[in-house]
Amino acid sequence: MPKRVDHGERRALIADALMRVAAEHGLEAVSLRHVAAEAGVSPGMVQHYFRTKDEMMTFALAVVREHSEARVTRAAAALGDHPAPRTLLRTMLVELLPLDEARRADGRVALAFLAYTAVRPSVAAALHQGTAALLDFLARQIRAAQATRPIDQRVDPDRAAVGLLAVMEGLGIYLLGGHYPAETALAALDSHLDLICGPVVDEAP
Amino acid sequence: MPKRVDHGERRALIADALMRVAAEHGLEAVSLRHVAAEAGVSPGMVQHYFRTKDEMMTFALAVVREHSEARVTRAAAALGDHPAPRTLLRTMLVELLPLDEARRADGRVALAFLAYTAVRPSVAAALHQGTAALLDFLARQIRAAQATRPIDQRVDPDRAAVGLLAVMEGLGIYLLGGHYPAETALAALDSHLDLICGPVVDEAP
DNA sequence: GCTTTTACAATGCAGCCGCAATGTAAAAGC
């Protein structure tokens, strides 16, 4: 029976269990035995697929990143072929906000890993590239959204992209902490988009 | 020799050691023995002043909050009696950004506690009040800063306050992660303030 | 068919954990 198992699949299964543990009790509750129990497998198996705990953590971090990437890609694809830039921006950012329990769980895990990587800079380096790519994409959409504005009302798209991503991150964190309700965060996000792109315009012909 | 010791002082001493450990190795490295060693005292003494680890953590969390509160209060006071609202806003927010090693350390600890409270909602409740007060203050300053703008260019101050605080938080996190340099964050912050308050005006008579 | 490799499971171990219990010495209160 051995031999023909998909390693990546097993690792993903274990990483999923890890994320469930982390979402509920925090990363410090993540141990080989806890994760194994959550995944319904033996601790030995976890050790078989990850030689060290650190290897498992690094893999799980990558999975978290891919999760949110997949989420935003899917949401963007659902908008069809040529969505208005502002609509696309809003859709992507809202998708990353912890607005339902699934995204709250993901958010808690992401936050835990944020703190985790803050004291392990070498692990964090892999994330920089993703951030840079995202910023680049945001800046391009902002530029497109600004096309209809008078030139003197346009903000520097690169700076605006940094600000916009920061707003999303910050709103997400305050939402996770339950500091204010979802509507407050959404209203602030829309206000911010108004400032950057100009107010929404009806696009009917 | 016993009997005349300031309990609060000792607890602060221990909490400081805790924060040093947390800043360097993360909250999961915080143990009674580690903290005691960092503080240069016996583990027994730590136990004497905090009956449980949770009590110690809660106390340290409060200290973190007070630290940043004191920091921003001091920075604001240094501006004199009637600073321009926009100057006050910028000074306060910049003070909260992790721009030097001291603030980076504080930031790492704050981030760790953010993740910590995310899975312990009861502990987090105490922070909501502080956020609400800060938002209120920011909104008032934004309102004042907008006084010179044409009415149709004014943003809702309450929404703007939420967005502004979120921007600061987000920028701080990306700075801690080393995703971009300080100048990028500062430029984005200034751009954002431009959007909310209008560009800087020279105040010379 | 026999060997090798793979996929686990089980056990064990040294080290750290929070915490309780106990001991001790000095100041405070009477």
Place this chain on the structure above:
DNA sequence: GCTTTTACATTGCGGCTGCATTGTAAAAGC
């Protein structure tokens, strides 16, 4: 001066940790 209280230091215990080791059974390769 004697008792009580306070301020620690020390020790120990049960439990959990990551990880190395060993065992076992089944498929793959020849």
